[in-house]
Amino acid sequence: MSPTNRAAWLPAPNEKLEIRPSEFVKPGPGEILIKNKAVSINPVDFYFQDGYSPTGKPRILGQDVAGEVVEVGEGATDFAQGRRVLAHVVGLGTGRPQDSGFQEYSIAPALSTCPIPDDMSFEQATVLPLAISTAAHGLFSSEYLGLPLPRHTVQDTGKTLLVWGAASSVGCVAVQLAVAAGVNVVATASQKNFDFCRQLGASEVFDYNSPSVVGDLTAALQKRDVIGAYDAISKRDTQLNTAQVLAQLGGGKLAVTLPPVDEIPATVTATGVYAVNIILNGKDKAIGHAIWHDFLPGALKSGQIKPMPKPLVFGHGLETLQGALDKLRAGVSALKVVVTL
Structure with missing residues (x-):
């Protein structure tokens, strides 16, 4: 029996998030299924809640996740089950609910997934991906x-x-x-x-x-x-x-x-700038590979790239995401608003 999944859904622009079921989806080729342990909030998330997107369809927000690998798709050979990772999820580019972050399980491209060093917490790691x-x-x-x-x-x-x-x-x-x-x-x-x-x-x-x-x-x-x-x-x-x-x-x-x-x-x-281009756009994917695979794992391990700004853990659980969005909307300085799951 497959695990169940829940998400914080945005029913329509200018409405509050609602916690309800989301499909549990297995990873396809070049994809990774992650059980999320922490997610962070970006301005683009509350922009969409505030009506930036013209679509009135329900959607799941969230671009940054950190958690554990549950399953890997064909070709995602660099990642094993149980590996601690951070990932830029790309629902903003694909429109697929499973590709967004504000849920218990997310699908991430292997291209924009990176191992987390042993001394880095999920809360620290999740400040980085979209940035x-x-x-x-x-x-x-x-x-x-x-x-x-x-x-x-x-x-x-x-x-x-x-x-x-x-x-x-x-x-x-x-x-x-x-x-x-x-x-x-x-x-x-x-x-x-x-x-x-x-x-x-x-x-x-x-x-x-x-x-x-x-x-x-x-x-x-x-x-x-x-x-x-x-x-x-x-x-x-x-x-x-x-x-x-x-x-x-x-x-x-x-x-x-x-x-x-x-x-x-x-x-x-x-x-x-449109961040998902280095993950989804054929012309710019070479940059994504160079950054996410050739440079970032070693740079995180050595401390050359630090998980900054520091995480401001707003709460625990999907139910706290609306408050976290409101916190970022009100403004923070040199901090990244994070929710643990």
Whole structure:
């Protein structure tokens, strides 16, 4: 008899989550079935609850899971039953309920699944998956910033990257991946998170609340070989501020995590990142393999990539997910909201 599965369903946009059964699905080729032990909350989750998606069909949210392998599909030979893993699940891209995270069992692509080191908890591990894919797509795809791939033995490129919002979930990973790629990082954050960003690897940090931040960044970057910028926040004001810095430096590439706004200067090429492309898109899957399989397992084990920001465990059980969504919607700083299962 197959195990039963339960999920936190979003019945329709602008409605509360409902806990009810979800199908228990076996993994197909290249897939892994995971019993979830912890999930984390991302802004995209409450965006969909708040009506970002035009569909009125019930759906399961959740992009980040950490748990134990229950079963592996054909070809997923790197993972054995009982293995502790973290995974970026891709229901946002496939539309299949079994591919989302807010449930007891999830299907994950083997491509976006990674073993968890013995000294890393499920709560720590689940802060990483979507941020890894989001940061990696913007940093390493040739359509975006085109950085060299990260290495365990870092080779300095002499290049500099501006990361706006470095204490955010995506910002934390973008800084660490860029440093591993041999790129110097200049970052923005609130003043209270300056030391935190330096611990991640940023060489300089500027206060994004300062009225002179655009001028300060421009002055600091004028003598550097700037490869571009990554806006990990991507609200209208952050996109315009980041783009203005690049424009004053002569222009360049800007990766953003939300759709680019219309007022970007003509000398700046702003492109929106879509994280699942490095998992589902044939052209970008090579980046997914390089990051998730060639680099990340060793980087997590050595501490080169740290599970940051720290998890804020909001509660235990599917029933606490709505409150966790509301907590993130209200705002957190240098923390990732997590629910254990």
